[in-house]
Amino acid sequence: MSIRWKLLWSYAAMLIVPLMFLVLISALLLIVFRGDVRSIHSIYESKIEGIEENDYNRLVKRTLAQNPQLLTDTAYLRELSAELAARQVSLLVREESRTVYASSAIAGDPVLTSDLPPYAHPDFRKDTTVKIDDVWYQIVQYDLKAADGKPVSLFLLTKIDPLVHFAKRWFPIVFAAAVAALILTNAALTYYMSTRIIRPLLALRQAAGRFSEGELEVPIAVKGKDEIGQLGVTFENMRVRLKESVSLQMQYEKNRKQLIANISHDLKTPITAIKGYVDGILEGIADTPEKHERYMKTIASKADELDKLIDELFLYAKLDMQKVPFPMQPMSVRGLLNDWSEDLGFELEKNGVTLERDFDLPAAVCVRVDPDSFKRVLGNIIQNSLKYMDKARPSIRLSARTINEAVEIVIEDNGSGIPAEALPLVFDPFYRAEWSRNARTGGSGLGLAIAKQIMMAHEGDIRAESVAGGRDALDFDDGDRRRRGRWRQIKGY
Template identity: 30%
Template structure:
């Protein structure tokens, strides 16, 4: 029955005795094992999508079977090959995609390592250099803008630390020089006091006039020592933040006039003279500490007496008001200060006279600047017919 597409077989006891021996026919034989004996008639039925014609043969106790097993669907068959190709292509494309992703991941990982780890390592190395005391070498990084800013901030911090360290070293050296200088300056009046008192005790000053001269010289030396010690005391209070300020409202011009009158009573006109100019009759009052302002004047007077280079020292003081400030100008009509040193005269321990030809601590004008800051004012200096200091106090509402 091959022309009609049927396969035939003889089946008995669930076995294919003869004929088609395919797996499908064996499945059909197993099916008949479970069936009752046939009735000798021709039976037609379907089994697993197959058309089956069956006739039981009693003489042989067997079944003659003709079955049309449908071949695989031609469409499926025709599609199978392209699908396999498609599936293979998908697998290849997937493998290529995975490889590309792995390559991209490796690339971006290396780039991320370079972008992130490089500046981090530079920062760690920079921190180690600072820890080892090397603050001259800076981080040189060119890359991502964010990390450039971080590295630049690190360099700025390093420069600030270095500048502060140099300033501390400078201040420490200046402080040591100040203590050494004041110790040297104290030795001279102390020796003078000891010498003149011993002269009185030993009877060298054998007349009343000579005794008075010796004692006056010793007294003047004690005053000189007191000035130096007062400088140290003022500086110590400033450094420790223990210098008190008690503000009251007062007329600066009137206060200055009283100070000048007191100084003129004690001063020798051959050494110093004073003059006061007031810009207007009714000066506005300002908040000031009536104990600290005389300290400013004393320091300015001492500075003028030491460095003006003239005798007598002509101190000219002017007090006037602007729209926002009350100004006091102090001019000693002396030799002035070298222009290159003007920006530094208000620094701690700074001395224009580095050779120490004149006694001094280097803190006088520093104290002046500090007191003015506590008055919320400022101080300026210039050479204008002498050394001119300008004190600027804010007006009060």
């Protein structure tokens, strides 16, 4: 059974069950106090509290109507008044406009006697409820003829509680109104719950159906702060994440295909060269010892290049799967950079490259790093800078400083610069800003990708910047490039 029908049946039960219990309890109460269900109608047939219809018949039709002289018999009226007084009913007999007899409870109330209805005609009977002097009375009036033919009105009066009178008189209307209000309230509640629960659930079901078919573009418009609204927000977050996941998966698939293509290209290049030189030896092209030696050295060089590429590819795969252990230890950043840059300066000087250093941080500033991996990151960046040096005075600047709770290391060069569209991709595996992948700028294409993976494992980040046509503190030529690495600063070592 669907939630819609469950709610409809539950609200119907909320309506029907209380009504059934109301009717049942009312019937039981009437049976207890009235003795029989068939006597229920007597509540409305009896107009005087405490006097039944058969009392009227006995009193008026069988007694007074047949013995009109009793209407003026004071002794009889006094006896009848005493009997009625036991039932809180007062008696008043009026002949023409003169009061012949009045019960003691109302005898001294001239306002009451003057406000009683006038005589109508013989055998006239009227049941009324009137308010006299701020008191409610129920009155039964009988108009008869006395023994001498004069008009006589007999009144039976009883004081009634206003609430009791209202309840007896208006109970059917009040009961019907209560039932109508209950039905309308139930209908309104059903409609409200349908709009607040059923419709949002249907919207979520439709959205789930679209999700299963791969349609993730349409947002979910379920609103509200209740549980359904929160579920809608969760669904919308799931849709956004699924969409991002699908987009990311598509990008991963594209990158994977590109990666396979790049790996195939970079592996095939040295293998092709090796096969060519081997065929040259086998076919006797290397017919002199000098050629043979040159061919063998070329084969060995290409084999070393291939071996290095495979090693770097294997290292990148292990880093990507986070399976490379890093023996972390606290190191002084300034001391580590000083030692490494001294060796670097000698190497760069041999190649005619100027190295400038600017370490603006205390010697006590330490970070937890793996020294060998850290030096590999710096070395890969320097090697990348050297590949693209195209100035008469090549320069590299190494600087470090603290920013808030982090250490920032900046490596700048005055190379050829990086195109703006290539900046977000320079740390991707096998990516090169020039698509020719020529041997001059060659390499595995994994150096910066490995550097990024190591930085991520050290809970740091690395990024590249390129300023085309600009000049900096080193008086670089146009097209300088910067590589920045940042680590969280750790003190107290």
